[in-house]
Amino acid sequence: MISSAPLKFAVALFEGFQALDVFGPLDMLNQVSKTEAIEFVVLGHTLNPVSTLNQVEGVPTPPTIGQSVAPTHTYDNAPEDIEVLLVPGGIGARDLEHSQKVVDFVKARYPKLKYLLTVCTGSALAARAGVLDGREATSNKRSFKWVVSQRSEVKWVQEARWVVDGNIWTSSGISAGIDMMLAFIKHQYGDKLAEDVAIASEYVWNKDSTDDRFAKYWL
Amino acid sequence: MISSAPLKFAVALFEGFQALDVFGPLDMLNQVSKTEAIEFVVLGHTLNPVSTLNQVEGVPTPPTIGQSVAPTHTYDNAPEDIEVLLVPGGIGARDLEHSQKVVDFVKARYPKLKYLLTVCTGSALAARAGVLDGREATSNKRSFKWVVSQRSEVKWVQEARWVVDGNIWTSSGISAGIDMMLAFIKHQYGDKLAEDVAIASEYVWNKDSTDDRFAKYWL
Numbered sequence: 001m002i003s004s005a006p007l008k009f010a011v012a013l014f015e016g017f018q019a020l021d022v023f024g025p026l027d028m029l030n031q032v033s034k035t036e037a038i039e040f041v042v043l044g045h046t047l048n049p050v051s052t053l054n055q056v057e058g059v060p061t062p063p064t065i066g067q068s069v070a071p072t073h074t075y076d077n078a079p080e081d082i083e084v085l086l087v088p089g090g091i092g093a094r095d096l097e098h099s100q101k102v103v104d105f106v107k108a109r110y111p112k113l114k115y116l117l118t119v120c121t122g123s124a125l126a127a128r129a130g131v132l133d134g135r136e137a138t139s140n141k142r143s144f145k146w147v148v149s150q151r152s153e154v155k156w157v158q159e160a161r162w163v164v165d166g167n168i169w170t171s172s173g174i175s176a177g178i179d180m181m182l183a184f185i186k187h188q189y190g191d192k193l194a195e196d197v198a199i200a201s202e203y204v205w206n207k208d209s210t211d212d213r214f215a216k217y218w219l
Numbered sequence: 220m221i222s223s224a225p226l227k228f229a230v231a232l233f234e235g236f237q238a239l240d241v242f243g244p245l246d247m248l249n250q251v252s253k254t255e256a257i258e259f260v261v262l263g264h265t266l267n268p269v270s271t272l273n274q275v276e277g278v279p280t281p282p283t284i285g286q287s288v289a290p291t292h293t294y295d296n297a298p299e300d301i302e303v304l305l306v307p308g309g310i311g312a313r314d315l316e317h318s319q320k321v322v323d324f325v326k327a328r329y330p331k332l333k334y335l336l337t338v339c340t341g342s343a344l345a346a347r348a349g350v351l352d353g354r355e356a357t358s359n360k361r362s363f364k365w366v367v368s369q370r371s372e373v374k375w376v377q378e379a380r381w382v383v384d385g386n387i388w389t390s391s392g393i394s395a396g397i398d399m400m401l402a403f404i405k406h407q408y409g410d411k412l413a414e415d416v417a418i419a420s421e422y423v424w425n426k427d428s429t430d431d432r433f434a435k436y437w438l
Contacts, residue, residue: 009284020246020420026286027239027393030271033284040284049268049289052249065228065252065259067245068289070268142419173421174246175397200361201239202433203394204423214421 005188006083006114010041012075012102012125016054016092019067020174021119025086025181031197032185043078044071045101054092062091075105083114088177089121089140103128116168117184119177123170127151135165140173141214159215161206172212179206224407225302225333229260231294231321231344235273235311238286239393240338244305244400250416251404262297263290264320273311281310294324302333307396308340308359322347335387336403338396342389346370354384359392360433378434380425391431398425 009029011022032038044050049068056062073079087106093099106129110116118126123139124147126132133153138160140147148156157163162171162180171180182205186194198205228248230241251257263269268287275281292298306325312318325348329335337345342358343366345351352372357379359366367375376382381390381399390399401424405413417424 018246019242019249023238023242023246023286027237027242030238030282030284030286033282034280038284040286042286061253063249063252065249065257067230067242067249067259067261070287070289141421173419175420175422178394199433199436200392201394202360202392204425204432206423213423214418217418 007037008039008079008081008083009086010043010078010082010084011086011088012105013042013044013050013069013071014092014099014102015051016056016090016095017050017052017088018090018120018174019052021088021090021122021177022069024175024178025119028178028181028185028197028201031200032189032193035193036189041079041082042069042072043075043105046074047071052090054095054098056091056094059091059094075101078105082109085109085113085116087116087118087122087125089119089124093121093124094146099125106131114167117180118170119180120171120173121147123147124150126168126170127154132168135168136163137165137168137170138163138172139170141218142173144218158219159212160209161212162209164209172214178203183207183209226256227258227298227300227302228305229262229297229301229303230305230307231324232261232263232269232288232290233311233318233321234270235275235309235314236269236271236307237309237339237393238271240307240309240341240396243394243397244338247397247400247404247416247420250419251408251412254412255408260292260298260301261288261290262292262294262324265293266290271309273314273317275310275313278310278313294320297324301328304328304332304335306335306337306341306344308338308343312340312343313365318344325350333386336399337389338399339390339392340366342366343369345387345389346373351387354387355382356384356387356389357382357391358389360437361392363437377438378431379428380431381428383428391433397422402426402428
């Protein structure tokens with residue numbers, strides 16, 4: 001690995017997070033931990049398992065089945081030395097009251113992070129925290145107009161699989177988080193490890209951040 | 220949806236399950252629940268959260284970070300009317316003692332299921348239950364030799380993204396479960412819904428069960 005590569009990661013959960021936003025990237029990272037001394041923290045409002053379900057006003061047909069993931073820490077007692085924070089999206093990102101805790105956490109911690117990564121509408125939460133102001137960022141394509149409405153100060157990029165601006169990486173919807181995380185792994189730990197993880201995952205890795213086959217459906 | 224389409228699904232967890240084996244297919248299914256009246260059960264040995272971590276003899280470099288998922292039921296009090304059982308793989312599938320509970324459950328319940336779906340080395344668990352005897356099935360490609368060693372009575376297919384034999388669907392490693400589940404959704408609920416889910420997931424769906432780009436690495 002590169003000597004400056006970060007080792008302490010966290011994921012920011014909230015009720016109504018999108019399962020694959022989280023477990024696509026994290027399955028890749030879990031595999032990296034076979035050889036790199038990574039630590040990992042799962043954040044929740046409380047230590048109770050966090051569900052992918054959430055009833056959100058304005059979402060007419062939310063999923064009715066979901067799964068729940070156990071946090072290791074709360075936002076209020078999160079370790080101070082988190083280096084990389086992953087913020088997923090999901091219908092819960094539209095629950096402005098509940099997700100405010102995540103927004104506040106991003107705002108408070110961003111200055112101490114080495115990297116901030118968002119997947120899908122997770123970029124709307126980062127945008128609300130103000131940390132994307134003046135930066136290029138992308139998001140879920142079906143929800144793009146809503147995301148843009150959350151913060152006009154962001155240079156929103158509609159056609160991109162993922163976008164890197166400074167130390168903030170933002171991906172398009174759901175599956176795009178896997179491609180972004182593999183690119184992040186390559187950037188941090190080298191090409192061979194990223195290739196090994198992609199092949200072991202039997203995942204056809206899209207390595208081109210500009211190759212977005214889904215923007216067209218909602219342009 | 221097709222009137223005979225199943226509605227009651229369950230996933231069989233065990234310590235050391237592969238996160239993406241589970242949450243790739245389930246994120247697709249969660250989206251189906253926006254319009255179909257699906258019910259879902261998460262099975263564990265106990266009701267304690269089940270970790271993706273497991274120390275297994277013979278696995279020299281297991282992942283050292285993981286996440287935990289909360290079951291809704293135990294194997295001992297699982298609902299009797301489960302129609303579709305999804306069995307993931309992961310290093311925990313190599314923990315023969317711990318995973319025996321899953322094997323026993325598959326053996327006991329298979330006669331009552333409409334469909335059995337496995338991802339990755341989950342097919343080794345189904346094989347140990349005897350339900351794949353005389354059938355074609357596939358599995359994770361890197362672990363293929365180990366899987367084959369678990370049960371010679373199975374017609375193991377090395378080169379396939381997924382295999383359907385009767386009411387048992389088996390996929391290749393990790394990401395292949397997403398392609399299989401989308402094909403299952405198409406088969407059960409129709410092409411339009413499967414396409415909608417794939418596009419909303421911004422997932423480049425491999426629709427060809429014979430298109431396996433990863434077998435070659437370990438042939």
